[in-house]
Amino acid sequence: MTQLGVSGGYAPRIWYVAGAGRSQRLATTLLDQRAPVVSRLRYRVVTPRSAGPKVTFGFGVSDEGGLARSVVQVRSGPAARNPGKWRTLKTIAHRGKFDAFHRASFPVRRGVCYGLRVRSIDVVGHRSAWEQPRSGGKATCLSLPG
């Protein structure tokens, strides 16, 4: 190792030159201290003319060390009853991106309450908390009006 430096602030990044001669390389690694942050989780219940009703949703996620994947889960059941078990709707691969925004949708039926939650995992395995649409501090039931 012939050179060494530290840059960055909120998350320190080390760079160094290792090896010798033509096999030298300049490499960098970052101290990832925190789980990803899931933000801007938004949803809308829509009824397109050409198809059945659905929930469209989107969310943003970021992580200083890079994102591995996000998991979206849903559950459904009669309103004001046990809403059922969470099942994975989709897993999104981020391939090391630092920031991502994702949109998707799933079909819904009238008279059914749907739960939605998202969490992200970074490249070193930190897991964010499950993020859910909330209203007044409580998880919101996604359902068709009327």
Added chain:
Amino acid sequence: MLAAGVVAALCVPIASATAAPSVRGPGEASTAGRWTEPATIAKGEITEVLAPPGYGRIYDETRFVWRQGSTLSSRLLRTKKVDVAGGVTAAAASRTALAWHQSQGSGEGVHLRVYRTIGSSGGDPGWTESRPMLLPETYDPAATPLLAVADDISALTSAVVYSRTTPTGVQLEATAYSTGGSSTTQVTLGASQVLATPGGHLDELAAEHGAKFIAVAYRRTATDGATSVVLRTSPVTHTVNELTWGPEQVVCQAPAGAAAACSQPTFGRNEKKQVHLFLRGPEGLQYRTVSASGAAEPVALGPATGPFAVMDASWAGDPGRGKSYDVDLSVAATRGNRTTVWRLPAAGPVVGTSVRTPGVRLLALGQHGTGRMLAWSDGTGVTTWTTNGVRQSPESSQTSHA
């Protein structure tokens, strides 16, 4: 002869951290985080890495600039390499600018590029549209060119300092430049001025921008072997042709044959943009506060038999979390198997923390939230220390590197 300030500095408390390294494996979790797998920025023989001048405002914005032989290259973490110039014999990166000596190719001379530091987005942000500029009309590079940039994000004049060979020897020159602000693409150059006339051997150079002045320090070795570090300062305004350099001030002198010569002038800047000049002198590591009128009396930080590193006061925003962190100007100096990290805030006492760093050969300082990160290498791997404890980076457990 050291002055009264020395006593004050030696009396400050040194908190001894019991930093017995609890060695961890690659990627292993610690209470303070995990290291990501090392990403390769460049392969092949690396001549020098210039300190990344674009501190990451967003996660992937840290810019790497390095030289492989005579080729100067740059990239961000997530972009492809861009060759900036060929025929490069020396390069210097600062907060907002990149300068290089070019001895062949499209234009011989000293070139300067200024980074756009605000308002960039996407692609390869940071470069301004300004073209590289040929500074001296009669360029003749020195055998080992010296180069430094004293810059600031303010609209005040900055300066590039470079060596040039004349018929009577190597001299130092400075050229002021102004961008008129961080978002401007035009670079206005002033007339070049001679800072040090030929005589002896010039081999070390540093430059810094204070709130309203520029400071330049260089080491000269006389023909009889005596070494000295010389400081020159000039006030700055918004006008590039108003640099007025004060007289040479010798801030360190060592006779020929002295066990420790004067060496490694290094500037550091605190949160008030007050400038300190650190150097290794016959009595060890010392610093002086520098103003537009020159350097104050030296303050001793004690013997430093190994490497030392300086980190400017810094500020870092935390995207996505709405936080920001400030860190004091810091200096780390190694003596034997221990390294002391000193904090030098604009107000308040100088405080040192001692860390065990066996076998240290390379040393670097950085920010870790509101604290500091010390990184060191014994030549085979990297170990880091932060206020949260000691851990090893992934590289440290891999195959030994000579």
